[in-house]
Amino acid sequence: MTARNRAPFLLRLAVRLLPEDARAEVLGDLIEHWSLDVGRRPRAARGLWLMRQPAAALAARLRFGREGEGLVSPARWSEAGISRLDLKLGLRMLVKHPWLTLVVVFALGVGIPASLAPHHLIDAVLDESPPFDEGDQVVGVVGRNQESGRQEPLRLGDYESLRTRLTSFASVGAALLRDVNVISDDGRAEGARGAEMSASSFALTRVPPVQGRALTAADEVVGAPEVVVVGHDYWRSRLGSRPDVVGSTLRIGGVPTTVVGVMPEGFAMPSREQLWLPLRRRAIDYADGLGPAVWVYGRLAEGTSRGEARAELAAVGIRRDVPDDRGRVRADAVAFSALSIGTPTGMLAAFLFIAQGVPLVLLLIACGNVAILLLARTANRSGELALRTALGASRSRIVAQLFVETLVLALLATGVGLLGMHLIVERVTPGFDLPFWVDLGVTPEVVLKALGLGVASAVFAGVLPALRATGSSPQRTLQAAAGGLGGFRFGRVTGALIIVEVGLGVGALFAAGMTYRMFAAIDQETSVAMQTSRVLVASMQVPSSEPGGDRDEADETRIARIASMQEALARRLAAQPGVRSWAFSDATPGGGRFERRGRVEGDEFPPDFPGLPVVTSRVEPGFFGTLGIEPLHGRTFERGDVPVEAGQAPTRVLVNTKFLDRRGLDYRGAVGLTMRISDPGEAPTGPWMEIVGVVPDLEASLGQAIFDGTPMAYLPAAPGSVHPLTLVIDLGEDPTAFAPVLRRLLADADPTAILGDVVALDQLPNTAALVQRTASGVLVGLSLIAIVLSTAALYALMSFTVARRTREIGVRIALGGRSSRIVAAIARRQLRQLVVGVVLGAGFWAVAFTSLGGAGAFQGELGVAVRSWPTVLSITAAIVVATGLSACLAPILRGLRIRPVEALRVDA
Amino acid sequence: MPRSRLGELEEQILLTVLRLGGESYAVPVARELGRLTAREVSPATAYMVLRRLEGRGLLVSSVGTPAPERGGRPRRFYRVVDEQALPALRESRNAMLALWDGLEARLGPS
Structure with missing residues (x-):
């Protein structure tokens, strides 16, 4: 069994049909029987057994449910006259009217899943509990700004002050996310998602490791041996599923670290992490008195609600000994998912609410249309219905038959729709890197809701028209049927x-x-052809050399390391055959890192207006040349434009055509003007920079502009001034074949550097x-x-x-x-x-x-x-x-x- | 006297629990019943019948410890309440014996 509770879907569906207090125990029984007995049968027999379980559970509940607990009993069904014959007739009608069947299955098969999809997506992502034992008792603890009400991350100091003072929580844990660099035995460095996580987190989740042990409190002591627990995916993909992995050594950030445990598949606390190091308190963490931002979460004490926990957190408060921060933030309990996604408020919450309702309107329209079609079909049978009535069939009997015919259609449509939904999710979700607790798949809850909507659609589209069709007296209907359609x-x-x-x-x-x-x-509107098929784009990082990560390394040291890596890699690229040119930047071509504000000299805005939106990107002088782009006017960057030191403000800038279009400026006339850039919320007091050139809109050139392109300003990048880095290399044919070479060159230049995605320019993800x-x-x-x-x-x-x-x-x-x-x-x-x-x-x-x-x-x-x-x-x-x-x-x-x-x- | 007669499956499951020593849970009950009667009963069905019998006072239950082969979920053990269950089973047996009486020759050996 995995952390994600991977009992087969049909078993989970089966228990959903049972009373709520029986579900956990019955699921345990089914899992035990499945793994110990059924598991030995041939595959086909196992599949058949699985498929029978939901029906068996439903039948058991109907027959043996305690009084008042059961669903509609078969006895009541037979009183209404619903029988197998009605089902047979319903199936026959499907075949007899194939086009009608097709239209109705299409309408409801799209309408029902579409009406569920927004609610299901929102449910799966927001307010979701992690898939642990009694996971709904595991909640997030966040900071709440007292003035704005906005959610803020808590700090390590907050966690330490809260964890011993709370009684509404059985246990509290924390995690500090960190990408780590793992060096393999052959010297290759690869990045991995990791976290420094408190030992209490493992016990809190109630998920035991499948090998070795989890972290303990002893591991958190500063000076204790360096240990790590790895995730199942990491163990399988990077460590070759080694059976002897426990006790082996990984070099994490250059530090030998012993693997002490492997977690089961699906465990990725707190979001998508795969390596867990002990969370240790260091003096440098509290340079600002607060410590780094951490994710805090806890398991509520038995019998405690989230509301009670919130009340206690509000009363207990956060103790921050920093003068400017006292009382600014209070702690709050939220859904676990809100730790990473936040709780929608304001306009977004209103939009999400509306988004759930709109598809229901479409379903109603589809049901109305289906009702028209079915009524027309029923009208064709008015003579038959009138004759049956005259022979003694009650109105309820006829309505029941018509309802069952519609129900068969609706359930068929529901099944087709759910199958379509399942196939779409299977195809689309692997492309998204989702947190471990997000399950977009078709869950038993979705199936039950869809079945409920199917039944409701059958009532709306079947019963109401049937009541209308059977409303007239049989004699009048028979007479009218002789010459028409029963007076409908x-x-x-x-x-x-x-x-x-x-x-x-x-x-x-x-x-x-x-x-x-x-x-x-x-x-x-692409105004320039780029040599997209010749250029390789690679992302890379230089992680801190300190075990504690970036927070243990001073800024100057870090800049020097990054610059040293760039220089060492550049020397190797220069000596490599096939490499024509290269350049570093802080974003992929067509992208930018920072949304800011820009003003051009002589514009007509008030002096304190920061300017119109602009996205900035730092690039080396050879960036545009590597992409094969000539400036439309002026020139691109030269060596002399690059600031001598990383922190120094540049004096030259390039802008793209979209920047000038938005300001109504002439392309040629813009060269020589000056502009300044400021950060959002700041006054426009930055240094003036000269516009030395106008370049094309790279977004549009790459076909990546969603609407109208983005106004961009490019700044010259000093060595070490950008991180993470993007490297563009002009190679010629099949640039992706260079990827292994680049990995080796980078490892030679800096063994600790991490190489991320490496793609050809024409293969960049195109949002x-x-x-x-x-x-x-x-x-x-x-x-x-x-x-x-x-x-x-x-x-x-x-x-x-x-x-x-x-x-x-x-x-x-x-x-x-x-x-x-x-x-x-x-x-x-x-x-x-x-x-x-x-x-x-x-x-x-x-x-x-x-x-x-x-x-x-x-x-x-x-x-x-x-x-x-x-x-x-x-x-x-x-x-x-x-x-x-x-x-x-x-x-x-x-x-x-x-x-x-x-x-x-x-x-x- | 029980409120109403036992149904066929209820009787079979109650007898199976007795055969298993008077105390068991849904999985071995379903397994043993399937072995003896060639009737495959889902553990979910067995559980619901056991629960129903508990509701009628013929069984009492207790929760066991969580087990890893069950995904960490506990078992619910059911024990026969002799004072209630045995009279019900006797009544059922006597009714069947009365019906079978005189028909052995007709049926022949099993």
Whole structure:
């Protein structure tokens, strides 16, 4: 068993069907039986046994639940007349009406998971308990600013003062996150996520190691032997799953450290860590009186609620002996997940709340549409239903049968939807580095909620129409059925639903079209070709040489080490065949590190205004040359522009075209101007720097601009002044083949340096492309759903209308009525709904784009794309109208082909 | 006298607990029942029946210590309450014997 409670999903689902107080014990029984008995069976038999458990649990609860505890009993079901025959009939209806089945499964199969997804995502990430034994009792402890109410990390001193004074916690632990550098026996240095963690953390989680031991209080004593506990993933991927790993030695930060234990799979406290060192108190930690920021968490004492813990924390308080900090922060208990993600407040909380509700609205619309389709199907059977009623079937019996038919459809749709959701999560989540307690997968809770929504959809879409369909007296229905469809009428609600769906279809399709146009226009704005296939991009770090990490190393020493590494690596790169040029920077090309404010000399802002947003990046003189980029005006950096010392302010700066566009400045005229940069919240008092050149927008050139690109200012980087570092190397063909060589060169230059990601420039992660694809995909999906549903509903309603008015149409044809007038009579209502929906959907966007003021804010290709909205809107409307008309066409043609004799014979 | 007669599965599980020494938990009960009757019963079903029998006063339960093979979860042991359970089983046996009486020849050897 792992820390993540990896009992098979079906066993977890099975116990969720049982009373809450029985779940833990039954899960234990099932796990024991599974591992000791079932585990010896062949694979297929094991799978079959697993699949039977949820049904067995449900049946057991129904039959043997204590009074008042059970769900609806089979006896009650049989009283309502629900039987296996109803299920058989329901399954038969699926096959008999394949297109209807397809449309309903599509609508609900997308609608149900989509309505659950936001809530599930928010639940999985926020307010989530870690997957430990009684994990809901493990909470985070954070600082809360008394003035702003904002969450702040606690310090090591806070942890030490709190842990002995709290009675609402059974135990308290802390972790100081730190990336560590591990040097293997062959001298290779690799980074790993680690933490200095208190020994109490291991006992608090109740997760024992699978090998060796966890950290103990004795390990925390300063001067004790250097020990480390490793995670299961690290043991498997970096240590080759060695059986003799306990007792072996790793060089962490250059210090020999003994491995004393291995934690089980899934354990990554407090978030994603894989190496755990003892948390030790050092005098240097308290240079500012507070110590470094740490994650603090605790297990509540038995019977204590989070509210009680919060009250105690507020009363006990934090003791900080720093004059400026006394009383500024108080301690608070939060969900464990809030330690890393925080608790949304204000606008974000409101947005998340709305985001959970919107898909439910879509589900309601889908259910309404499904109700229309099913009602139309039921209307076709009105004669059959009336006959059954006349033969003695009660209304409840017929309604129950119709409900079961709908339920079968809804459950099929739910299953398809959950399967789709599972496949999407399986495909997407490996790309995200999520904290260990986040489980985006389809959990038993999600399955149960989806089943609940499926049943609710079946009630809404099945029972209500069934009650309507069985409302008339059998005699009247039989008489009416002879000439039509039992006197059914679809009311205003139906019409409104059609209009809403058509409008949504137009709106979503237009948005999808414009999104595609605008992103394509942004891509076209690439004004320069970069030699993306020749350039290698590598990230690297130089960790502290002190065991305590960065907090044990003085700034000057650190800068000198980084500069020394750069120099040593540069010498080796210069001697390496195939290397044409290289340069260091603080960010990948197209990226930047710091969001700040920039003012240009002579601008019209008030003197104390810090300026417009600008992102800065520090680069070496050869940076743009390595990328093959020439400046549009002026020049790039030269050696003389680089500050002599790391802390010295630069006097030269480069800006990109987006920076000047935002300020309305001419590219050529900008060279020679001066500008100053300040940090957010600070007054604009930084030194003036001369703009020596204008460079293209690298973000757009790499296709990474999400919207309009980012205004950038580039500053010359002195050796040792940037960390972590990015290295760009111009190599020629297949730059990724150079990665192992680079690793060796870096290890030679500085054995402690850590090499991170190494990719070719054209393989950089492209968030912009992801955003574009996601946005376009979502909009296309929404428009597809809306159009399919509205088309299906129009077809169903038109068919129903033609069938209901068969006699009337026959009479009109017999009396020589013109086809156009007959069509108008048949289709008037549906065509009106179609037109109104299109007008409303198109009208909304027309008003929105007109309000943009003629899209004057957008320049260049993007402006052209935005100004093409009338064309895109017209095409969208035409598509939706054509789709709607085609849905109506077949029933209309059917109506025109009615032979008067047969139509009149129906009445006789 | 118990409130109502034992159901078939309730009777079989109560007898199985007796066969296992008068005290057991869901997993060996399900296993033993499957061995004797060729009827595979899920531990979840066995647990719910045991719990139901406890509710009827025929068994009492106690919680054992957590075990690693169960993911650290405890077992719930059920013990037969002779004063309640044995009369119920006797009644059930007598009813079955009365029904079987005279039919042995018809059924033949097992």
